[in-house]
Amino acid sequence: MEEENRDEEVMGSSLTMEKVAAAKQFIENHYRAQMKNIQERKERRWVLERKLASSDVPEEEQINLIKDLERKETEFMRLKRHKICVDDFELLTIIGRGAFGEVRLCREKKSGNIYAMKKLKKSEMLIRGQVEHVRAERNLLAEVASHCIVKLYYSFQDTEYLYLIMEYLPGGDMMTLLMREDTLTESVAKFYIAQSVLAIESIHKHNYIHRDIKPDNLLLDKNGHMKLSDFGLCKPLDCRTLSTLNENETMDDESMREPMDIDGCFPDADNGRNWKSPREQLQHWQMNRRKLAFSTVGTPDYIAPEVLLKKGYGMECDWWSLGAIMYEMLVGYPPFYSDDPITTCRKIVHWRNHLKFPEDTKLTLEAKDLICRLLCDVENRLGTGGADQIKAHPWFKDIAWDKLYEMEAAFKPEVNGELDTRNFMKFDELDPPTPARTGSGPSRKMLLTPKDLSFVGYTYKNFDAVKALRNPSDLMRSTSPKRPSIDSIFGVSKVNYTTKGAAEETDVQMLASTGDAMSP
Numbered sequence: 001m002e003e004e005n006r007d008e009e010v011m012g013s014s015l016t017m018e019k020v021a022a023a024k025q026f027i028e029n030h031y032r033a034q035m036k037n038i039q040e041r042k043e044r045r046w047v048l049e050r051k052l053a054s055s056d057v058p059e060e061e062q063i064n065l066i067k068d069l070e071r072k073e074t075e076f077m078r079l080k081r082h083k084i085c086v087d088d089f090e091l092l093t094i095i096g097r098g099a100f101g102e103v104r105l106c107r108e109k110k111s112g113n114i115y116a117m118k119k120l121k122k123s124e125m126l127i128r129g130q131v132e133h134v135r136a137e138r139n140l141l142a143e144v145a146s147h148c149i150v151k152l153y154y155s156f157q158d159t160e161y162l163y164l165i166m167e168y169l170p171g172g173d174m175m176t177l178l179m180r181e182d183t184l185t186e187s188v189a190k191f192y193i194a195q196s197v198l199a200i201e202s203i204h205k206h207n208y209i210h211r212d213i214k215p216d217n218l219l220l221d222k223n224g225h226m227k228l229s230d231f232g233l234c235k236p237l238d239c240r241t242l243s244t245l246n247e248n249e250t251m252d253d254e255s256m257r258e259p260m261d262i263d264g265c266f267p268d269a270d271n272g273r274n275w276k277s278p279r280e281q282l283q284h285w286q287m288n289r290r291k292l293a294f295s296t297v298g299t300p301d302y303i304a305p306e307v308l309l310k311k312g313y314g315m316e317c318d319w320w321s322l323g324a325i326m327y328e329m330l331v332g333y334p335p336f337y338s339d340d341p342i343t344t345c346r347k348i349v350h351w352r353n354h355l356k357f358p359e360d361t362k363l364t365l366e367a368k369d370l371i372c373r374l375l376c377d378v379e380n381r382l383g384t385g386g387a388d389q390i391k392a393h394p395w396f397k398d399i400a401w402d403k404l405y406e407m408e409a410a411f412k413p414e415v416n417g418e419l420d421t422r423n424f425m426k427f428d429e430l431d432p433p434t435p436a437r438t439g440s441g442p443s444r445k446m447l448l449t450p451k452d453l454s455f456v457g458y459t460y461k462n463f464d465a466v467k468a469l470r471n472p473s474d475l476m477r478s479t480s481p482k483r484p485s486i487d488s489i490f491g492v493s494k495v496n497y498t499t500k501g502a503a504e505e506t507d508v509q510m511l512a513s514t515g516d517a518m519s520p
């Protein structure tokens, strides 16, 4: 009994210590961010004044433009002070469901802007040890401002869920496109693979590794251009099972070695006893694909061997995934597909014995070569020395890399209005749309629990979300019809409101929201 009391005391005091540490961190970050805000605001004004001074804009207009800037700054401050919560959004159609939650279309009540809301259950994230991954996703989205990466507007949390408010990409995902098309021609595949190269390059430049690049995470905007999403929520397969399988692999490999050379058939989960022709393999893959996508383990088909083996891996693993996607685009199913995910993993780990091209698939030598240069050992893998190695591959010889996002897309999705969800599967509502759990009401006054502490630092607001601003360059557009815009003076936006800056500032915001929860 005494011992139990002592244990409770110890637990209580460590919780108090955690709370004290969080409060200290909150105060420090708050003041640091305030200083930074003031400095950045000054810098923006200084940049604008300098540009105007060296332009021929009449003095009166200059004064008005500076006033415009100050007005936007005030709006931004207001947005930052507002504690955003799920109540600020009208919840519309569900467009995706993953292992940790769902994605749905939503409308911001105040601005009418349409976004995609990804909602993740905190308890699931904790149980599956995904807290760090979800933080990585939020950080990456906030930090990397690139047209190849889905844009994050806000992230926030309530007692049960984490929320990401992202731009809505109405063209659907690559998984759906591939299921509809079976295979793509080389020129269509080249367009998407080239855009993926740019997207992967842009995250690598910020020192992030995706590790889970797959067609489900390649989304299409209304023009058919591709963007990468879903960062950090990787779902590694249980590798304990895999290591048991490794012990028997010599024997298994022997039985799996010869198949393709015979008549273009593939062995399956039972290691050779169940043969499938490429056509059957395709049908089988399509039947299982959605089930795999929505399962909690996900599909391992695109994961690099070094990731599966937990050997230690680097950015090269994303180039492997790209190779597997390219194979699927051109052949119809991924290179190591099998009925059972563990067999797929084994095939990936022993890729040398299992990477085959069906005889009836007519691929150019360049395409085959690129796939083989991506699906190989890390030491020989193209991209290990940077994305330029891949860009220089002969398969891409006719690609104008710097024009890729300006050219017409390979497919233009059918999209009718901003609420159109025709390019997504239909999902049933499992629970009625959740009522708000923060923003107001008693739950906001709850004591901080260890669960909340795990997610301190999640809240984020992007400057682009400032009311009525859909495009960052709008900042530089005049609100008066008669007044010239800064854009029209300089051609492009010159005032620098980096998303990165906003992300750092709003780290304080997320602490502030936890701070509220901490107050008695």
Ligand SMILES: Nc1ncnc2c1ncn2[C@@H]1O[C@H](COP(=O)(O)OP(=O)(O)OP(=O)(O)O)[C@@H](O)[C@H]1O
Pocket: 095, 096, 097, 098, 099, 100, 101, 102, 103, 116, 118, 150, 166, 167, 168, 169, 170, 172, 173, 216, 217, 219, 229, 230, 233, 293, 298, 424
């Ligand atoms: N910004 C977006 N715009 C449009 N659709 C989206 C957006 N984000 C996600 N989706 C849709 O929702 C699906 C699931 O999204 P996502 O992969 O991010 O969720 P998840 O819960 O992390 O899933 P996973 O199990 O793959 O980790 C995507 O495949 C896509 O169809």
